[in-house]
Amino acid sequence: MKVSLSWLQDYVTVDVDVVELAEALTMAGLEVDALSDRYAYLDGVVAGRLVEITPHPDADTLSVCKVDVGAGVKSIVCGASNIKKGDLVPVALPGTQLPSGDTIEAGRIRGRVSEGMLCSEAELTLGTDRSGILVLPESSVPGRGVAAALGLSDTVIEFDLTPNRSDCLSVIGIAREVAAILGVPLNYPEVKLPSGETPIEEFASVTIEVPDHCPRYAARLVTEVHIAPSPFWLRDRLNSVGLRAINNVVDVTNFVLMETGQPLHAFDFDRLAEHRIVVRTAKEGQIFTTLDGTERNLTDEALMICDGKGPVALAGIMGGLESEIEDDTTRVLIESAYFNPITIRRTAKRLGLSTESSHRFERGVDPEGIVRALDRAAQLMVQMGGGKLAAGVIDVYPRPIPERVIELSVDRTNRLLGTGLSRDAIISHLESIEFEVEVLDEDRLKVAPPTCRVDIERPEDLMEEVARLSGYNKIPTTQPVSHVVAKEQEKRLRVRDLLRHVLAGCGFSEIVTYSFIGEDACDRLLLADNDPRRRMVSIVNPLTEELGVMRTSLLPGLLTTMFRNSTQRNENLRIFELGRIFLKTGHDELPEEVEMISGLWTGAKHNSTWNVQEEKLGFYDIKGIVDTLCAALNIPHVSFRALKGPGHPYLRPGHAAEVYSGKKSVGTVGEVTGQVLHNFELKQPAYCLDLNFEEVVCLCFEEIRAKPISRFPATARDIALIVDDAVEAQSVLDFIEGLGQELIDGVEIFDVYKGSPIPARKKSMALRLTYRSFERNLTDSEVNSIHAAVTQKTLRQFKAELPAG
Numbered sequence: 001m002k003v004s005l006s007w008l009q010d011y012v013t014v015d016v017d018v019v020e021l022a023e024a025l026t027m028a029g030l031e032v033d034a035l036s037d038r039y040a041y042l043d044g045v046v047a048g049r050l051v052e053i054t055p056h057p058d059a060d061t062l063s064v065c066k067v068d069v070g071a072g073v074k075s076i077v078c079g080a081s082n083i084k085k086g087d088l089v090p091v092a093l094p095g096t097q098l099p100s101g102d103t104i105e106a107g108r109i110r111g112r113v114s115e116g117m118l119c120s121e122a123e124l125t126l127g128t129d130r131s132g133i134l135v136l137p138e139s140s141v142p143g144r145g146v147a148a149a150l151g152l153s154d155t156v157i158e159f160d161l162t163p164n165r166s167d168c169l170s171v172i173g174i175a176r177e178v179a180a181i182l183g184v185p186l187n188y189p190e191v192k193l194p195s196g197e198t199p200i201e202e203f204a205s206v207t208i209e210v211p212d213h214c215p216r217y218a219a220r221l222v223t224e225v226h227i228a229p230s231p232f233w234l235r236d237r238l239n240s241v242g243l244r245a246i247n248n249v250v251d252v253t254n255f256v257l258m259e260t261g262q263p264l265h266a267f268d269f270d271r272l273a274e275h276r277i278v279v280r281t282a283k284e285g286q287i288f289t290t291l292d293g294t295e296r297n298l299t300d301e302a303l304m305i306c307d308g309k310g311p312v313a314l315a316g317i318m319g320g321l322e323s324e325i326e327d328d329t330t331r332v333l334i335e336s337a338y339f340n341p342i343t344i345r346r347t348a349k350r351l352g353l354s355t356e357s358s359h360r361f362e363r364g365v366d367p368e369g370i371v372r373a374l375d376r377a378a379q380l381m382v383q384m385g386g387g388k389l390a391a392g393v394i395d396v397y398p399r400p401i402p403e404r405v406i407e408l409s410v411d412r413t414n415r416l417l418g419t420g421l422s423r424d425a426i427i428s429h430l431e432s433i434e435f436e437v438e439v440l441d442e443d444r445l446k447v448a449p450p451t452c453r454v455d456i457e458r459p460e461d462l463m464e465e466v467a468r469l470s471g472y473n474k475i476p477t478t479q480p481v482s483h484v485v486a487k488e489q490e491k492r493l494r495v496r497d498l499l500r501h502v503l504a505g506c507g508f509s510e511i512v513t514y515s516f517i518g519e520d521a522c523d524r525l526l527l528a529d530n531d532p533r534r535r536m537v538s539i540v541n542p543l544t545e546e547l548g549v550m551r552t553s554l555l556p557g558l559l560t561t562m563f564r565n566s567t568q569r570n571e572n573l574r575i576f577e578l579g580r581i582f583l584k585t586g587h588d589e590l591p592e593e594v595e596m597i598s599g600l601w602t603g604a605k606h607n608s609t610w611n612v613q614e615e616k617l618g619f620y621d622i623k624g625i626v627d628t629l630c631a632a633l634n635i636p637h638v639s640f641r642a643l644k645g646p647g648h649p650y651l652r653p654g655h656a657a658e659v660y661s662g663k664k665s666v667g668t669v670g671e672v673t674g675q676v677l678h679n680f681e682l683k684q685p686a687y688c689l690d691l692n693f694e695e696v697v698c699l700c701f702e703e704i705r706a707k708p709i710s711r712f713p714a715t716a717r718d719i720a721l722i723v724d725d726a727v728e729a730q731s732v733l734d735f736i737e738g739l740g741q742e743l744i745d746g747v748e749i750f751d752v753y754k755g756s757p758i759p760a761r762k763k764s765m766a767l768r769l770t771y772r773s774f775e776r777n778l779t780d781s782e783v784n785s786i787h788a789a790v791t792q793k794t795l796r797q798f799k800a801e802l803p804a805g
Contacts (some may be wrong), residue, residue, distance in 0.1 A: 297439015
């Protein structure tokens with residue numbers, strides 16, 4: 001919204017600096033976006049004194065002028081005849097852009113150098129006279145800007161209004177705010193209409209078929225109008241806010257629009273069929289050509305202004321070609337209406353058509369300002385068009401807008417604002433912006449907002465008005481009186497952060513992939529038909545066909561990321577993702593959501609350097625990552641057992657394990673099979689871990705307990721067992737630890753061997769047992785005795801043998 005200071009001063013006296021005014025308006029909630037000089041375009045136009053005028057030797061109607069522009073004498077060719085030697089005239093120097101858009105350049109005219117242009121008042125948009133050069137006052141100084149020479153100064157204030165402040169989409173609306181801030185009266189324009197002779201009802205009629213869309217429609221008729229250019233003052237007012245002058249009738253409607261905020265429309269009355277107006281909605285698919293010459297395809301929600309035969313305007317947005325004002329128009333029907341904001345907004349958005357009218361109608365105009373704006377327009381048209389006014393006004397108002405009355409508590413206002421304003425101060429602030437206030441008692445006020453304030457609906461809205469008018473900067477700053485106790489972060493979040501920290505420390509990078517995957521993801525992972533992860537939730541409107549279902553595993557996302565990196569020759573990759581999977585539970589039920597932590601490692605074991613040889617990545621490397629995670633999370637009794645059964649066909653048998661804590665399965669770890677790698681178009685081995693985060697959180701033991709260290713030395717004994725190849729090392733460790741021998745301090749496997757001289761389908765497993773007491777030194781005989789007993793029990797349990805010799 002743009003307002004020129006000179007136009008604003010027609011309604012309110014502004015006796016403060018414009019910068020100070022802009023600051024005050026911004027602090028009152030009307031943000032000033034920019035201040036600009038209306039006459040900045042005259043910066044390149046200076047005053048010049050004619051020191052010599054000679055006829056052009058090659059053109060009868062041209063003269064060659066020598067002009068003193070302060071910084072020197074310029075030679076300028078001119079065709080005007082009203083100037084003489086010694087006159088002071090405006091000179092547009094080379095590089096100056098005129099309001100018409102033309103840029104002045106130095107050149108030759110009929111062989112003579114011309115270093116600028118002498119300007120008329122019309123060329124500078126300072127008047128309408130084009131017949132000759134504008135002669136400046138004698139007090140003008142050559143070289144000084146024309147704006148300063150003529151005393152031209154007008155600031156344009158540009159506002160960035162919030163959508164609720166439709167009352168300020170007019171000059172009077174801004175003036176109302178200025179008057180309240182400066183404490184000066186607001187002067188409304190005086191409207192006096194001549195008494196008409198013939199009642200308007202004998203000429204025209206208005207019918208509203210859809211009162212929900214158009215609660216009020218008013219009209220006046222002006223006859224014997226003479227279409228002509230508008231007077232300079234009116235054109236200047238429109239030009240100051242960026243509007244183009246057209247003719248006296250159209251310019252009046254635009255002027256009143258900017259002045260009052262009420263959009264108007266002028267119809268050529270003689271082009272209205274049957275001389276009547278019908279307000280109705282369009283037919284579905286109806287085509288209507290608007291004033292800009294564009295054909296619009298309408299829906300049955302679009303509100304139309306029609307005559308006796310068909311539509312003549314798109315209500316509240318734009319008129320039609322069939323009834324626009326032409327040069328031969330003599331009778332004008334002026335429309336002023338209140339349209340439902342939602343109706344206008346929907347139509348304007350659907351058509352992609354935004355106008356000054358729709359901008360105001362869709363935010364809400366003053367329902368009681370309809371006739372006032374109509375009378376103002378009729379007054380100006382009669383004055384400038386020489387017309388006659390039909391007696392009376394048509395005002396159809398089938399759905400009156402109810403008056404709003406709001407009760408306001410002084411005490412509650414001060415409590416919510418943190419102020420100590422008196423009742424009289426609150427009343428003064430509200431009455432300064434034309435709110436009607438009635439005192440009910442010491443605390444309660446009955447407030448009726450003006451009808452132009454369509455945004456005021458509840459007591460809190462009134463409190464906001466009091467706050468901004470009293471000054472937001474005057475509200476004292478206070479600190480809340482309370483004791484804030486930080487809530488301890490819940491365990492799930494602590495474990496999640498620790499997991500990320502540990503994996504990042506192991507060189508892994510976290511990724512985030514879509515929660516959607518392709519329907520073929522389970523097939524590519526070789527999952528069985530009865531696998532729970534095949535219970536996929538389909539997406540009704542997927543982003544793409546490749547993202548058609550909710551994911552039931554994080555592994556497809558990791559493998560797809562590995563593929564994308566491989567196409568960029570990034571073959572050394574450590575990535576992980578912490579996210580949810582979604583398992584279908586029923587047709588109309590929400591899916592089961594399980595949070596998982598999955599990781600993938602491919603490529604080199606270490607970054608290659610000059611002193612470190614590249615090592616081949618293996619199963620025990622990815623297993624070591626899981627060991628590190630479990631140790632950091634203090635998960636008890638962690639063990640790894642060979643995968644059995646068809647549950648994880650994407651992991652290579654013999655190179656994969658299921659992770660347990662005690663008897664509780666936590667997840668899996670291992671090498672991805674070659675077939676799955678092929679399905680994802682991958683060419684190098686990959687190792688992955690896939691842990692149930694929900695179980696990890698439950699098993700994570702955050703309390704750390706200190707265990708005393710024995711002051712007596714330990715002693716170790718070894719056992720070498722020949723067992724079946726199918727015997728898992730972990731089962732041997734679990735058996736020995738489960739014997740309950742209190743002097744056994746630890747058991748570990750330090751060697752596994754297959755081959756000669758070990759029989760086929762057998763392996764040699766070497767274990768080291770550490771013995772220690774917390775009470776005394778152990779003797780060799782005592783340790784040997786215990787060790788022999790443990791050895792015999794182990795041999796019997798696993799049907800093992802001792803190596804020969």
